Amino acid sequence: MTIHYQHHGSVVVVTIDNPPVNAMNHAVRQELVDAAARLDTDPSVTAIVLAGAGSVFVGGADITEFDRPVEEPSLPAVITAIETARKPWVAAVQGVALGGGLELILGCHYRLAGPQAHFALPEVGLGIIPGAGGTQRLPRLVGIEAAIGVVAESQTLNAHRAVQLGLVERVVSSNLLAEAIAFAESAATKPLPLTAANRSLATVDSAFWQAAETRIGAKSKGTAAPLLALAALRFGAEHGFAQGITLERATFLRLRATEESAALRYLFFAERAAPRPADLKGIVPRPITTTAVIGGGTMGAGIAAALRNAGLPVVLVERDAESLARGVKTLANIFDAATRKGNLTPEAAAARMAGVVPAVGYADLAVCDLVIEAVFEDITTKRAVFAELAQVCRTDAILATNTSYLNPSEIAAGLPNPARFIGLHFFSPAHVMKLLEIVPIPETAPEVLAASFDLARRLGKVPVRSGICDGFIGNRILRRYRGEAEAMLRGGVSFVQIDAAMRELGYAMGPFEMQDLAGLDISYMMREAARALGENVPETPGDILVRAGRKGQKTGGGWYDYHLGDRKPQPSAETARLIAPLLGPAVEMQAVQITTRLIAAMAVEGQAILSEGVARSAADIDLVEVYGYGFPRRLGGPMFLHGRPPTKKIPKLE
Numbered sequence: 309m310t311i312h313y314q315h316h317g318s319v320v321v322v323t324i325d326n327p328p329v330n331a332m333n334h335a336v337r338q339e340l341v342d343a344a345a346r347l348d349t350d351p352s353v354t355a356i357v358l359a360g361a362g363s364v365f366v367g368g369a370d371i372t373e374f375d376r377p378v379e380e381p382s383l384p385a386v387i388t389a390i391e392t393a394r395k396p397w398v399a400a401v402q403g404v405a406l407g408g409g410l411e412l413i414l415g416c417h418y419r420l421a422g423p424q425a426h427f428a429l430p431e432v433g434l435g436i437i438p439g440a441g442g443t444q445r446l447p448r449l450v451g452i453e454a455a456i457g458v459v460a461e462s463q464t465l466n467a468h469r470a471v472q473l474g475l476v477e478r479v480v481s482s483n484l485l486a487e488a489i490a491f492a493e494s495a496a497t498k499p500l501p502l503t504a505a506n507r508s509l510a511t512v513d514s515a516f517w518q519a520a521e522t523r524i525g526a527k528s529k530g531t532a533a534p535l536l537a538l539a540a541l542r543f544g545a546e547h548g549f550a551q552g553i554t555l556e557r558a559t560f561l562r563l564r565a566t567e568e569s570a571a572l573r574y575l576f577f578a579e580r581a582a583p584r585p586a587d588l589k590g591i592v593p594r595p596i597t598t599t600a601v602i603g604g605g606t607m608g609a610g611i612a613a614a615l616r617n618a619g620l621p622v623v624l625v626e627r628d629a630e631s632l633a634r635g636v637k638t639l640a641n642i643f644d645a646a647t648r649k650g651n652l653t654p655e656a657a658a659a660r661m662a663g664v665v666p667a668v669g670y671a672d673l674a675v676c677d678l679v680i681e682a683v684f685e686d687i688t689t690k691r692a693v694f695a696e697l698a699q700v701c702r703t704d705a706i707l708a709t710n711t712s713y714l715n716p717s718e719i720a721a722g723l724p725n726p727a728r729f730i731g732l733h734f735f736s737p738a739h740v741m742k743l744l745e746i747v748p749i750p751e752t753a754p755e756v757l758a759a760s761f762d763l764a765r766r767l768g769k770v771p772v773r774s775g776i777c778d779g780f781i782g783n784r785i786l787r788r789y790r791g792e793a794e795a796m797l798r799g800g801v802s803f804v805q806i807d808a809a810m811r812e813l814g815y816a817m818g819p820f821e822m823q824d825l826a827g828l829d830i831s832y833m834m835r836e837a838a839r840a841l842g843e844n845v846p847e848t849p850g851d852i853l854v855r856a857g858r859k860g861q862k863t864g865g866g867w868y869d870y871h872l873g874d875r876k877p878q879p880s881a882e883t884a885r886l887i888a889p890l891l892g893p894a895v896e897m898q899a900v901q902i903t904t905r906l907i908a909a910m911a912v913e914g915q916a917i918l919s920e921g922v923a924r925s926a927a928d929i930d931l932v933e934v935y936g937y938g939f940p941r942r943l944g945g946p947m948f949l950h951g952r953p954p955t956k957k958i959p960k961l962e
């Protein structure tokens with residue numbers, strides 16, 4: 309049974325009890341429809357209280373059912389059964405009411421909320437729009453403007469805001485259920501109120517809709533759902549509830565069947581699985597309450613900011629006073645920027661800085677539970693750091709390297725207690741980017757690995773475990789991606805066209821623009837180092853550009869030219885002339901051919917990574933691409949896309 313009944317005199321409390329989040333699956337819907345019919349005709353019952361068991365009221369429709377056809381009774385049928393009941397239904401919302409959970413209470417006659425209650429319609433994040441009246445009933449309760457924020461812009465309402473807007477009758481600070489029962493008893497003595505469906509809606513002019521469309525269109529990153537959610541709202545406002553709800557349902561069902569929604573649902577479950585690897589179940593993470601970062605460069609300061617944002621005290625270590633002052637300034641700049649953007653109050657920014665202990669040398673590290681090394685990417689330098697850390701840190705302190713290419717096992721070689729050693733690969737800027745690659749060495753203790761996953765959760769990062777290989781998961785795929793782009797370029801496809809195709813797909817920039825941003829010189833130096841060791845590394849167009857002084861944006865030119873103070877890439881006649889000798893005759897390629905080929909290359913590398921056991925799952929690889937490398941969310945990831953039937957691989961924007 310997913311529904312419980314409790315009789316309190318003539319009031320029945322109907323509790324949805326479907327752990328973990330009371331999702332409205334088929335069984336819940338069936339039992340609620342039956343309950344609505346039965347309670348309506350039961351003469352001993354005068355009113356109903358609808359509650360959710362546990363800390364979540366209802367987390368929405370059961371998303372796992374979305375891969376199958378809708379099974380009746382549908383959620384709209386449940387809500388209609390409640391809304392048209394002859395006895396009052398009072399929702400008692402103690403926790404979050406999301407998606408179908410919010411739509412369910414919009415069908416009730418009254419709503420009370422506990423102080424922890426929150427209300428949202430996260431459907432557009434799943435590539436769909438609300439499908440059970442959210443776009444039609446909500447505006448009739450809270451007004452069009454507030455409804456647009458919730459329906460199309462993913463805004464959440466807390467309990468007090470919900471009262472202000474008229475969604476909820478009142479907030480009950482203690483004993484919600486008892487209050488709701490008393491409320492229901494009293495409601496039973498009065499005529500039923502006008503239901504949300506029957507309320508009128510103040511009209512707004514077309515300029516208002518136009519402005520909302522422009523704002524939401526600009527934010528929707530090529531996904532179809534936000535604008536379609538707005539369109540459903542508008543249609544219902546202009547044509548009335550009955551027509552509005554028909555359009556809403558049709559749009560919901562259409563979107564539910566799209567590849568875009570399948571991709572976003574896939575990521576939803578991948579994101580939830582990532583922080584909880586099955587092999588760490590039951591392992592108690594080694595506690596982390598004090599931390600240190602070695603190196604105050606861009607990466608070290610970013611990591612320190614991420615730790616401070618999570619409330620962890622940080623010792624920031626540099627080798628001399630001058631470098632330390634620079635590191636502290638970089639860190640302060642991060643919090644200043646957050647303050648300027650309004651994301652942090654000046655007091656909070658000061659408190660973040662107050663939790664930083666700047667230090668020259670390692671004397672202050674004896675107290676730390678976790679030390680993260682973020683120094684220059686050079687094995688000798690890193691090994692020297694860890695040799696010193698091994699002298700001063702506690703034997704149970706976790707020692708982590710933020711290397712992106714070096715082998716963590718080689719960095720840790722010869723260290724005492726290698727069980728406490730691990731790779732934690734942050735992405736720059738580390739206080740912003742959500743990906744954290746966690747790279748254990750064979751000796752890493754399970755509780756150190758568990759502590760790293762726990763740290764990721766506290767930092768609000770998406771953790772992905774990677775085995776050891778050149779570049780780990782992300783940079784290894786990046787190399788393959790760039791290699792394929794370069795192969796196309798050599799084959800005669802214009803790099804400007806390649807960049808444009810990837811941007812059109814949803815990347816913020818194409819592979820050549822990305823190199824200009826990051827600088828062409830680092831990979832040039834790596835190729836030169838390999839050549840110096842006698843490896844056969846053929847000359848690349850990038851080598852020619854670097855030798856000509858074109859290292860990217862920082863030198864005013866790389867693949868593209870850049871005007872002073874402007875990051876907009878401009879076509880470069882000089883680049884064309886320089887690289888011409890390495891290119892084949894010009895070839896025209898359609899954007900879809902370019903993107904298909906590049907994504908296929910990533911997926912082939914991903915498959916190799918998977919079969920070598922470097923990644924635990926295809927979904928982990930996709931999380932790396934989406935959270936670390938800007939792969940468009942709406943496409944799920946290269947592994948997701950590559951596994952789809954050919955006709956479905958690159959969905960068109962609607």
Ligand code: 3H9
Nearest residue numbers: 329331367368369370371372383406407408430438439440
């Ligand atoms: C919708 O409602 C459409 C409507 O318009 C109806 C149209 C007809 N379904 O996040 P957690 C699982 S669309 C199935 O770690 P928390 C989740 O996978 C829906 N499963 O917990 C995980 O499973 P596992 C709109 C779900 O406490 C477990 O529950 N609703 C669903 O950190 C715990 O999840 C949403 O988009 C679901 N709806 O956070 C809300 N939700 O243990 C999505 C969760 O096997 N949910 N699971 O890994 C959330 O935002 C969070 O889960 C919530 C709890 C805040 C509820």
